[in-house]
Amino acid sequence: MTEQTCVRCGTRTPPSDIVNVASTDGTYRLLCSRCFNEEMAQWADTVGLEHP
Template identity: 45%
Template sequence: MPPITCETCRQPASAHDVVNYGAMEGGYRQLCGRCFNEAAASRLCLQGFEHVAFEPVRMVDGRGIEHEFRFRTRLFGPGVAIDAFELRDSSPAGYQFQVIGEPDDDPLELLGKLIGKMRRALALTHLDDADHGPQVNDRLRQR
């Protein structure tokens, strides 16, 4: 999928990092994550909100399979969310994780919490090979 040009900064952005921002009455603009967060911070009168772009991270799951995660930071009303997700055919798919914090929280601390959450989840296996094919194991049912 070709990149989308942000209507504010005019820079190319991946489709998974674009937000349709606006309203039915005034129309919508396609904004990259950074420009969306800046517009949302301005609208919410949040002084000093810092949009941080994180580099992708590779992690290995409990079966030894490597996964590459991308990150997306989104400001929303009372908080900020950092999402981690795998890409398949240029769209978020596979494992997906999220941590939510306050807009003035340290983004690196939130990332640390998210990475911890990801490590704990990836260490678990949820399916066992059985006589009749893959079966959900007890570790998933007990959650």
């Protein structure tokens, strides 16, 4: 299978380890699982999860 390129870090990643993420503007981005986890953490901050 063809490797995909993570749009965030540019790493070539096997399709089994890449996530197709829907953006708020309706587009899709391919992220490796590591970047996906980082984006989710940033997103949690952005939407205002309260820090204790």
